[in-house]
Amino acid sequence: MTTATARREAPRRFPFPSPGGQNLSLAGALVAVLALFGILNENFLSLSNLQVIAEATTITGLLAIVQTVVIICGGLDISVGSQAGVASVVSAMAFTSAGSNALVGIAAAAGVGVLVGMLNGLVIVYGRVNPTIATLAGLAAYKGLAQLLSDGRAQGYVLNDDVFVFLGRGSVAGLPVMVWILILTALAVHVLLTYTDIGRNLYAIGGNDTAARLAGIGINKYLVSVYALIGVVAALAGVLLTARTGSGQPVSGSEGLELKAITAAALGGAALKGGKGGIGGTLLAVALLGALENGLTVQGINSFWQNVAQGALLVVAVVIQQRRSGERPIGLPA
Template identity: 85%
Template sequence: MSTITPTPAVKDRPADGPTRRGRSPLASLGGQNLSLIGALVLVLGLFGVLNDNYLSVSNMQVIAEAATITGLLAVVQTAVIICGGLDISVGSQAGVASVVSAMAFTATGSNALAGIAAAVGVGLLVGILNGVIIVYGRVNPTIATLAGLAAYKGLAQLVSDGRAQGYVLNNDVFVFLGRGKIAGLPVMVWILIVVALAVHLLLKYTDIGRNIYAIGGN
């Protein structure tokens, strides 16, 4: 009687090319990102040569603080772009949110928490409105948010009657957020770091993030 000898297990062969585990940090960044980082280093070096004070710690803090609002919008816009969309109206959304925040701050007797809550609430509302128009109205995201760019800017002018709103320099919370420092870095920079890290973790380690990549890929 013949016996059947089990076939020895074949070990999985490594895929062609470098494996994900063996990739260097530079390779994981990608060629386009490396070129952008190289261009940034070149620009910093050029301005540093032209102006001795440009690369000073104080000047870097000022530049970082000035870039935080744009950075925050860029971080959350990243998720939109990965999803395959584009939101052109984020600047106007920030504008109308800031106007409503200042008005709520003044109306509640200089209550900073009310002002912050109003800004977050307005941001959520206009974001949901954009989503409803795009998904249920089946409007192209670029067209829908291009209309929102003008509409939200006009809304800010309308609710404020075209006048400056609020005065926050006498409020400790807003002064700390705008001018305070933690471990030598402006508070606004820390907020940007925390938001960027949170979005990174959301996109990389959660089902929501995987779904966003899947929607953008198909």
């Protein structure tokens, strides 16, 4: 088979996942959760509370979107929450140092995001380190970096700046600006994955990296670029965290985001072995997690149970994937 033939065959061997059953199941679960908590509390389905849910899930949604991309190409990033924390601190500190210039703060956060994202990618690709181990190390290192930069305290105050106030608390056409940012990011990534050669190649890499390499796809370049993209979007999430809370947060607000992002991506249909996934399913999963978390809070249920629920949902998502794959369960006879 020639290289040209292999290129033509690659998209056919790694088809995009159909949005059918997976998304319908998620939509049904979301409706059920909304209905249940709506019955238990008459204020749960109020417009103001739904807006609270939407704003609260924006940062998780951004990280879940890029987590979906890296899972599709066979990787994983456990450090996204810590990256957002570093970006949050840097954005506030740069804002203060530049005489309350929001653009400087945002640019500094974006620059840091690119650097830490590329660092993850380079360690994984050229250091030949497993993505889980590499980004687990990044989780600890970036969290420590954020605490070192900030001395473990919230930094700066940005609510006297029109740009940060607009990002964190403004609205356009009745929707919070944060939600618009999530929607536009989701649309851009969806188009990238679905309608471009880049997206096809990412699915090919995750589906069968050997075949992708034989087809002439530069796997190393793609992987480093994907991790750099994660860094940029994590930086955006960090900026929004700063705008929403009013200061740079080294840990508070960003801790635990990696679990939420991975859970949402897995629930949304992203196969942890790569090659399958989509942005629509991820957004539905983010909405489901947000509604569940808010509903438990409204009902006054101990917040620790929210972590239990997230862990249980991640296990359920992986079990469903395993059953659908048809592979033999570990430890059981064929």
